[in-house]
Amino acid sequence: MSDSSSGGCGSGCGCKSSGESILNRRNLLKATGVTLGAAAFAKALSPLANWTREETSVEQFLQNHYRELDEDGLKQVLARLEEDAHKNYGAKVTIGDHRPQKGVKFGYALNLSICIGCRRCAEACHHENNHDRASGNSYIRVLEMQKGSMDMEHGNAHYDHPVPHPDKFYMPVQCQQCDNPPCVDVCPVEATWKEDDGIVVVDYDWCIGCRYCEAACPYHARRFNWTKPEIPKEEINPNQSYLSNRIRPQGVMEKCTFCLHRTREGQMPACLEACPTGARIFGNLLDPKSEIRKVLDTKRVYVLKEELGTKPNFFYFFD
Amino acid sequence: MSSNSITSEEEPPHHDAKFHATSYLQFLKLAFKLCTEGSWLFYAWMIVLTAISLVGVHAWAVQVEQGMVVTAMNDHVSWGLYIANFTFLVGLAAGGVMMVIPAYIYHDRDMHDTVIIGELLAIASIVMCLLFVVVDLGRPDRFWHLMPFVGKFNWPVSMLTWDVIVLNGYLLLNLHICGYLLYKRFLGETPERKWYVPFVFISIAWAISIHTVTAFLYCGLGGRPFWNTALLAPRFLTSAFVAGPAFIVVVLQLIRRLTKFKVGEGSIRTLTGIMRITILINLIMMASEIFTAFYTGGAHAVSSQYLYFGHDGRNALVPWIWTSAAFMVIGAVLLLRPKVHEHLWTLDIACVLVFIGVWIEKGMGLIIPGFIPSTLHEWVEYVPSATEWKVTAGIWAGGLMIYTLLLKVAIPVFTKKVSGTRNG
Numbered sequence: 174m175s176d177s178s179s180g181g182c183g184s185g186c187g188c189k190s191s192g193e194s195i196l197n198r199r200n201l202l203k204a205t206g207v208t209l210g211a212a213a214f215a216k217a218l219s220p221l222a223n224w225t226r227e228e229t230s231v232e233q234f235l236q237n238h239y240r241e242l243d244e245d246g247l248k249q250v251l252a253r254l255e256e257d258a259h260k261n262y263g264a265k266v267t268i269g270d271h272r273p274q275k276g277v278k279f280g281y282a283l284n285l286s287i288c289i290g291c292r293r294c295a296e297a298c299h300h301e302n303n304h305d306r307a308s309g310n311s312y313i314r315v316l317e318m319q320k321g322s323m324d325m326e327h328g329n330a331h332y333d334h335p336v337p338h339p340d341k342f343y344m345p346v347q348c349q350q351c352d353n354p355p356c357v358d359v360c361p362v363e364a365t366w367k368e369d370d371g372i373v374v375v376d377y378d379w380c381i382g383c384r385y386c387e388a389a390c391p392y393h394a395r396r397f398n399w400t401k402p403e404i405p406k407e408e409i410n411p412n413q414s415y416l417s418n419r420i421r422p423q424g425v426m427e428k429c430t431f432c433l434h435r436t437r438e439g440q441m442p443a444c445l446e447a448c449p450t451g452a453r454i455f456g457n458l459l460d461p462k463s464e465i466r467k468v469l470d471t472k473r474v475y476v477l478k479e480e481l482g483t484k485p486n487f488f489y490f491f492d
Numbered sequence: 493m494s495s496n497s498i499t500s501e502e503e504p505p506h507h508d509a510k511f512h513a514t515s516y517l518q519f520l521k522l523a524f525k526l527c528t529e530g531s532w533l534f535y536a537w538m539i540v541l542t543a544i545s546l547v548g549v550h551a552w553a554v555q556v557e558q559g560m561v562v563t564a565m566n567d568h569v570s571w572g573l574y575i576a577n578f579t580f581l582v583g584l585a586a587g588g589v590m591m592v593i594p595a596y597i598y599h600d601r602d603m604h605d606t607v608i609i610g611e612l613l614a615i616a617s618i619v620m621c622l623l624f625v626v627v628d629l630g631r632p633d634r635f636w637h638l639m640p641f642v643g644k645f646n647w648p649v650s651m652l653t654w655d656v657i658v659l660n661g662y663l664l665l666n667l668h669i670c671g672y673l674l675y676k677r678f679l680g681e682t683p684e685r686k687w688y689v690p691f692v693f694i695s696i697a698w699a700i701s702i703h704t705v706t707a708f709l710y711c712g713l714g715g716r717p718f719w720n721t722a723l724l725a726p727r728f729l730t731s732a733f734v735a736g737p738a739f740i741v742v743v744l745q746l747i748r749r750l751t752k753f754k755v756g757e758g759s760i761r762t763l764t765g766i767m768r769i770t771i772l773i774n775l776i777m778m779a780s781e782i783f784t785a786f787y788t789g790g791a792h793a794v795s796s797q798y799l800y801f802g803h804d805g806r807n808a809l810v811p812w813i814w815t816s817a818a819f820m821v822i823g824a825v826l827l828l829r830p831k832v833h834e835h836l837w838t839l840d841i842a843c844v845l846v847f848i849g850v851w852i853e854k855g856m857g858l859i860i861p862g863f864i865p866s867t868l869h870e871w872v873e874y875v876p877s878a879t880e881w882k883v884t885a886g887i888w889a890g891g892l893m894i895y896t897l898l899l900k901v902a903i904p905v906f907t908k909k910v911s912g913t914r915n916g
Contacts (some may be wrong), residue, residue: 190835203528210542217550224557229633238637238644314868325869326794346868355715361652362637363644379644381637382560382630385652391715393868396567397630400559423559424630481714 174481175471226452228423238363239376239415250378251415258420263410271414271437273370279431279486280371280458281442283345286492288452290315290336290343298347301432303410304420305402312429313347313444314393346430347444348394349477349485356386356395356428365426371458372431373485374416380425387426390476392485394427431455444457458486506539519678526904527897533750537896541889548886551879552627557661560630562879568872569863571628573880576855577887580622580735582706583619583728583854585662587736594762602756609747609907610740611670612898614699618663620891627883651709658702665695670902677905703728710862718795720860727777733770735850737763738823738843745840753903757833764832764839771824771846778820778853783860795861803865808873812859819849 236250251268258266295311304310316328320340328344337343354373357365364380367373387395401423413419414434421427431444436455445453456465468474472490477483507515555562565572591610594600626632637643638656647653669691676683707725714720741763748755785796796804802810823846826832832839865871876884904910 198527213546214549218548218553220550220557221553224553225633225661234633316868318767326791326865328869330870332545355713358649359652359713361646361650361656362634363646364637379634379637380631381634383625383628383652384570384630385650385709387567388862389713389715393567393866394869397570399560399566400561423629478715483714 185267186367196451199486214228222476229397233378236378238379240366244485247415252408254415254419258409258413262404262420263406264411266409266411266419267412268413268415268419269434271416271434273368273372274437275369275420276457278369278371278458279350279436280456280488281431281486282454282464282465282472282474282488282490284452284454284492285342285489287450288343288345288406289450290317290332290338290341291449293347293447293449294444294453297443298429300444301410301435303402303404303413303420305400306404306408308399309395312394312396313345315343315345317341318344334393344479344489345444346392346394347487348422348431349392349483350429350431350489352484352486353482355389355481355483359385359389368433370433370437372433373428374430374433375426375428376416377419377421377425377427382424382426391481391483398423398427496530497877515679516675519675520907522678522910523673523674523901527900527911530900532898534896538893540599541896544889545886546891548657548883548889551788551882551886555627555879555883556632562877564874564877564880566872568866568870568875569736569860570872571859571863572874573856573876573884574624574628576859577884578621579706579728579858580701580851580854581617581621581891583658583732583850584733584736584739585614585621586699586703586729587734588617588740590695590733590737590763590766591740591759592692592699596689596696600758600762601650602758603762606744606755606759606908608673608902609899610736610742611666611695612902613736613743613895614666615663615670615898616891616895618659618666619894620887621659623887623890627887651705654705655702655709658698658705662695662702663851665698666690669695670898672745674902674905677908678910700729705733705805708852710858715867716862717792719858721781723777723781727781730770730777731773731850731854732847734767734774735772735854737767738847738850740812741767741843742840742847745836747899747903751903753907760839761833764827767843767846768827771820771827774850775820775824778817794865797859798864799861803871806871806873807862808875809856809864812852816849816852816857820853823849845895 201329232253237246239247242250247270251270254268255266257267258264267482269296272382292313292315295315298304298313299309299311302312314330316325316330317332317336317338318325318341319327320342332338332341350367350371352367352371352374354367357367357373361383362381364377365375365386382397384397387397400423402420404420409420410418412434415431417432417434432440432444436442442453443456445455452466456463458465458469460466468490469488472492474488474490476485476488526604563572588610591607592604595603597609619717629635638645638653640647642655645653645656647657652678669688672688673683693862694704699895704725707728710716710719711721711724741760743765744755744760747753782796782800785793794803798806799809799813823842826845829838864873
């Protein structure tokens with residue numbers, strides 16, 4: 174038997190065949206190195222083990238996509254989520270599953286002539302949708318615009334003075350619920366889709382958090398949960414829905430759902446109810462007698478970034 | 493020891509499954525031995541890389557636990573250093589094809605002897621790419637949602653699913669090609685052409701596809717004017733064919749100095765020749781993009797303006813991009829000198845410069861300005877956090893470790909220093 178077939182490899186790689194015993198010094202050193210390395214790896218990964226133990230579960234890991242769940246499966250998921258909310262936030266909440274109504278397609282219009290930029294819509298959104306308190310998150314961003322230009326280049330979202338400023342006008346922007354939504358196209362796992370009533374939703378339990386949709390959206394309508402949302406127990410809105418305002422998990426995308434837990438029950442979105450000037454008009458685009466249709470038929474409306482072909486269902490107009 | 497019984501027998505012309513079962517095990521054993529033994533320099537190198545990758549692993553674990561709030565990314569700049577490195581490394585993986593084409597299409601002899609070094613680089617780079625995607629996920633525990641048939645695969649609409657296919661496909665192709673050639677060499681047999689040449693030709697087209705699809709991830713987004721240009725994919729390829737050969741030239745020189753592997757002068761000459769052309773095309777494309785942006789002005793120029801000159805005192809990317817531009821131009825001048833082959837150290841310097849130049853250009857210089865200003869024209873800057881640097885360094889260390897180990901196995905097997913059939 175030759176040298177290369179027993180101990181060392183022959184030559185070329187610098188190793189020596191130093192006897193028959195596998196317990197030679199080099200092998201012992203190697204074994205020690207491997208053990209130390211493995212221990213160090215386990216130690217380095219320990220935060221991951223914590224997180225797995227506290228924030229995930231087998232049921233959650235194996236949970237199916239929302240649209241694949243049958244009635245029983247969904248019921249179990251909703252029950253578990255309510256339990257989690259109680260465990261994690263101490264709050265008693267009801268999480269429903271509000272489905273689109275037949276013959277309804279939602280549209281939103283905003284009267285820029287009377288919006289005063291008070292940002293009460295953004296604040297109402299913040300509370301209604303159980304946003305993280307620390308980041309002050311909201312699905313609505315209000316831009317203070319320079320008169321004489323419609324270009325957002327001259328907008329400012331961080332104004333901090335009494336409103337309305339006489340030289341400015343105000344433009345709230347939120348999800349446009351596009352008919353041709355780029356965010357839905359790019360999602361690699363179908364975690365976001367457009368419902369029959371036109372609302373683009375996210376399955377927070379399916380999203381992998383790649384943030385491709387956030388890059389694709391031309392309206393800054395999508396938000397990521399950079400951390401686990403923090404909300405005091407007493408401030409949690411307990412009327413929740415699976416696809417809308419339930420407290421989101423860490424590491425997933427979220428977005429405006431036109432408050433589907435309200436609007437699919439015949440109520441108005443929270444941002445509309447909070448508006449002190451009546452600048453916001455919401456309704457069913459398929460109902461010829463609805464207020465939103467009246468606006469579209471009688472006012473000169475426009476949509477944001479029409480040239481991108483996203484076909485928004487959110488319209489702006491001046492009186 | 494009974495482990496090497498196959499060596500004592502006449503080998504049959506056609507091996508049965510049993511033969512392969514035992515000899516493949518032998519091959520793996522040898523590979524393990526080869527890649528765990530070496531000089532003190534090798535051990536020191538591996539220990540340093542292990543330490544860096546441990547730092548990265550820990551930083552990533554903390555990131556998963558506490559959320560991506562520990563990165564500097566935010567809802568305005570929602571991709572950062574991870575995706576920047578991912579994009580660059582797809583190019584490095586594709587760049588290896590610049591050895592494969594001369595070797596297999598133009599039958600360049602020297603290149604044929606060294607081509608495995610490029611193919612192994614593709615393997616290590618793709619592994620790094622996949623790791624950079626994983627660390628960028630908010631929910632890595634849900635990775636299985638992205639698997640065809642098991643999860644929900646939004647193919648063919650989402651370009652990201654195409655990227656999953658082409659990257660994993662490229663990894664498998666190169667694993668097969670390298671694995672087959674090494675195993676055959678180990679057996680001391682001539683590789684059968686039908687088992688690898690078709691795959692090599694597929695891998696050539698596939699290499700182009702990985703970087704094209706990766707460019708399509710960005711240039712298909714109408715809401716991001718900075719990326720929304722048809723020049724993106726061609727520019728990706730050209731810069732990949734600068735950075736890939738540059739890295740390989742340095743590796744070839746290191747191998748020549750550190751091992752007994754014969755690296756023919758021809759390989760380095762050919763790669764330098766390729767770089768001389770690709771770096772010029774890349775500079776022309778860059779000039780063309782800069783001209784179009786700045787001469788037209790308006791929305792398309794805002795991000796470029798920010799990238800090169802800053803905006804209103806915000807200039808986080810300005811030092812990056814001018815470093816890149818300077819390195820590329822100096823690298824181009826060094827490469828184009830007629831006597832570059834007589835002073836190899838200037839070639840090395842040129843390679844390092846253009847490699848870093850492309851890393852910035854295809855990384856931070858491409859991804860970040862796509863988000864600044866945001867789609868609603870807000871100005872939020874991005875400077876990577878310590879966590880992001882640690883994770884990034886960890887993945888690079890891991891990739892270099894993989895590449896080192898692959899070379900440690902491949903070089904002795906290829907130089908016929910070791911084999912399973914004939915000894916000495």
